[in-house]
Amino acid sequence: MLEVKNLSMRFGGLLAVDQVSVDVKEREIVSIIGPNGAGKTTVFNCLSGFYKPSGGQILFEGKEIQGKPDYKISRMGMVRTFQHVRLFGNMTVVENLLVAQHRHVNTNLIAGLLKTPDYRRREKQSLERARYWLDRVGLLEVANREAGNLAYGQQRRLEIARCMVTEPKLLMLDEPAAGLNPAETKELDYLIVSLKEDYNVSVLLIEHDMSLVMGISDRINVISQGRPLASGTPEEVRQNDDVIKAYLGEA
Amino acid sequence: MAANNIKHALFCAVITLVISYPILGLNLVADGAVVYLEGATTFTVVSVFLAAVVVFLFQLFRDDIMARLGFISRLNPLSGRDPMPQQKRAKLESWVLTGIIVLALFWPFFVSRGSVDLATLVLIYIMLALGLNVVVGLAGLLDLGYVAFYAVGAYTFALLSQYAGFSFWMALPIGACLAALFGLVLGFPVLRLRGDYLAIVTLGFGEIIRILLNNWTNLTGGPNGIGGIPEPTLFGMEFGRRIKEEGNTSFHETLGIAYASEHKVIFLYLIALVLAVITGLIIRRFMRMPVGRAWEALREDEIAARSLGLSRTAVKLSAFTIGAFFAGFAGTVFASKQGFISPESFVFLESAIVLAIVVLGGMGSQIGVILAAIAVTILPELAREFSDYRMLVFGAAMVLMMVWRPQGLLPMRRIHIELGKQG
Numbered sequence A: 001m002l003e004v005k006n007l008s009m010r011f012g013g014l015l016a017v018d019q020v021s022v023d024v025k026e027r028e029i030v031s032i033i034g035p036n037g038a039g040k041t042t043v044f045n046c047l048s049g050f051y052k053p054s055g056g057q058i059l060f061e062g063k064e065i066q067g068k069p070d071y072k073i074s075r076m077g078m079v080r081t082f083q084h085v086r087l088f089g090n091m092t093v094v095e096n097l098l099v100a101q102h103r104h105v106n107t108n109l110i111a112g113l114l115k116t117p118d119y120r121r122r123e124k125q126s127l128e129r130a131r132y133w134l135d136r137v138g139l140l141e142v143a144n145r146e147a148g149n150l151a152y153g154q155q156r157r158l159e160i161a162r163c164m165v166t167e168p169k170l171l172m173l174d175e176p177a178a179g180l181n182p183a184e185t186k187e188l189d190y191l192i193v194s195l196k197e198d199y200n201v202s203v204l205l206i207e208h209d210m211s212l213v214m215g216i217s218d219r220i221n222v223i224s225q226g227r228p229l230a231s232g233t234p235e236e237v238r239q240n241d242d243v244i245k246a247y248l249g250e251a
Numbered sequence B: 001m002a003a004n005n006i007k008h009a010l011f012c013a014v015i016t017l018v019i020s021y022p023i024l025g026l027n028l029v030a031d032g033a034v035v036y037l038e039g040a041t042t043f044t045v046v047s048v049f050l051a052a053v054v055v056f057l058f059q060l061f062r063d064d065i066m067a068r069l070g071f072i073s074r075l076n077p078l079s080g081r082d083p084m085p086q087q088k089r090a091k092l093e094s095w096v097l098t099g100i101i102v103l104a105l106f107w108p109f110f111v112s113r114g115s116v117d118l119a120t121l122v123l124i125y126i127m128l129a130l131g132l133n134v135v136v137g138l139a140g141l142l143d144l145g146y147v148a149f150y151a152v153g154a155y156t157f158a159l160l161s162q163y164a165g166f167s168f169w170m171a172l173p174i175g176a177c178l179a180a181l182f183g184l185v186l187g188f189p190v191l192r193l194r195g196d197y198l199a200i201v202t203l204g205f206g207e208i209i210r211i212l213l214n215n216w217t218n219l220t221g222g223p224n225g226i227g228g229i230p231e232p233t234l235f236g237m238e239f240g241r242r243i244k245e246e247g248n249t250s251f252h253e254t255l256g257i258a259y260a261s262e263h264k265v266i267f268l269y270l271i272a273l274v275l276a277v278i279t280g281l282i283i284r285r286f287m288r289m290p291v292g293r294a295w296e297a298l299r300e301d302e303i304a305a306r307s308l309g310l311s312r313t314a315v316k317l318s319a320f321t322i323g324a325f326f327a328g329f330a331g332t333v334f335a336s337k338q339g340f341i342s343p344e345s346f347v348f349l350e351s352a353i354v355l356a357i358v359v360l361g362g363m364g365s366q367i368g369v370i371l372a373a374i375a376v377t378i379l380p381e382l383a384r385e386f387s388d389y390r391m392l393v394f395g396a397a398m399v400l401m402m403v404w405r406p407q408g409l410l411p412m413r414r415i416h417i418e419l420g421k422q423g
């Protein structure tokens, strides 16, 4: 469903991403790993339309999307989270989920002012969808709290829930386990697998937690200093000499 | 540290001298056809010099002074209190608003004509401020040319009545929609600018509209303005002593009461009141609708909002257009109240006043905006002898406000949508 061919991104003299190719098929969990500063987040920024890539091709469901505005890409069904959580901190948890559903609600101003039946019905549906996902990620108790006051782990889960209410086809997670304790990481592991199994979402994952990555990935892409280093199943990647060298050299 | 301060203070003092002396000290005197420059009187020179000394001393001890000023905020009895629970606060707010409106309904029958007239002006400013509040307070776009849309509304009514004989009620929606259209067309190219740049471009736009009105003499009458704008009618009843429009009846004759000039003023006031209440209600509703949430989301974290599929341009444009719509609304009422408009009424100062109301009131809060509108319009009237210093007082008030209560008189606390226990 997602095909990235020879993606490059240059910042002035720095070639942050150099000829990276990634492939995600339906109902697949694909990970991108690599040392700090390898260019993983930059790849995400190109895919989600925040940066205009300097080279390469990005196909989503057969359509070229490189250079398209971010909000259009998101509306096509490719939604991401951020390495540093980005919530609407002054809004409540449930409102965070309502904002994300603007495509499902009736945004017609007149309909909203008159509270037409269609407007009410859709507003109710989006509240129900929000309730469903809050329950799913275990945040129902804090639904009416301000998002900025949540514990870190809760914020992470809220960000994922906020993506899911948009009903994406491909979910892109940038280091979702960063800052989580082992128990929370375990929960996250189950959640991601369930997103794939129960909701037919493909997942593109950036993660440093190797046990998480090795456990759930169907395939792994390794990049180092912007260049692709290896790719394959977790088993193949684990045994790849270049990867071992890069990671040992890093550590 | 100290040396640095002295340098800075000296610099500020010199700037004060350089700026104030030519402005205050030098006079252009016209003597027949010849214009010559006249030097300053001793008094001015001494005052300017003293001002520079004051600036110097203030800058030198600024940290101390500012620290003292911090005490003022502790004098505010409300400052340390915990915020009320949301439900209670929302209820209180509705009660207070309803109380204000009921009071406002009966009040004009017991006061002088002049007060009612002034109150109408306050209501017009409230409408303007509520509209600008959407743009600045809710969507976070600094618009310094808001008066342009006010002018579009006013001139639309004036021109429609002059050339096509439209009545107030027909012109009201047209004026508002045309202003909104202006907002839409102008917003489109400029809204991709950020912060200060947006402020400058909108400022320029406001001036362009005014200059256009001033110079398009064939259509707008230029600086002479347009007069004879009709007053609103009540179901075809006019409020003047004699009927101006064919087919209308006169209010006092229909009701069989004696003619009184107050009727007209009170009627206008009531119209302005009703329209202001409608404006407030609509905007309150917007705040709880998807569009209101989108404004807030985009203001809080633009990147996150875009990653969820919100189009920055569309969301900002909606705020800009809605703001312009209500400015057009207010403009139509203003034209009708004055009966005469000219570009003089739409100078930058008006934008500044409305913006000041929004900032003083606490961006996004409606009761705050209402109180600030009353304060900003009425205080200058009460202190007429200080009218020359109006801008000075204004500036001082804004500075004090920023030190004392940057969040405004009554900061906005939006009513959150709650998820009930069971769906």
Ligand SMILES: Nc1ncnc2c1ncn2[C@@H]1O[C@H](COP(=O)(O)OP(=O)(O)OP(=O)(O)O)[C@@H](O)[C@H]1O
Binding pocket: A011, A014, A016, A034, A035, A036, A037, A038, A039, A040, A041, A042, A043, A083
């Ligand atoms: N907007 C930018 N302008 C200039 N350089 C950038 C920009 N964004 C990223 N870079 C550079 O690109 C390189 C890759 O950064 P990136 O954030 O993609 O790394 P990463 O793989 O996500 O690392 P980490 O694991 O620490 O998150 C870094 O050297 C970074 O400094």
Ligand SMILES: [Mg+2]
Binding pocket: A040, A041, A042, A083
């Ligand atoms: Mg990163």
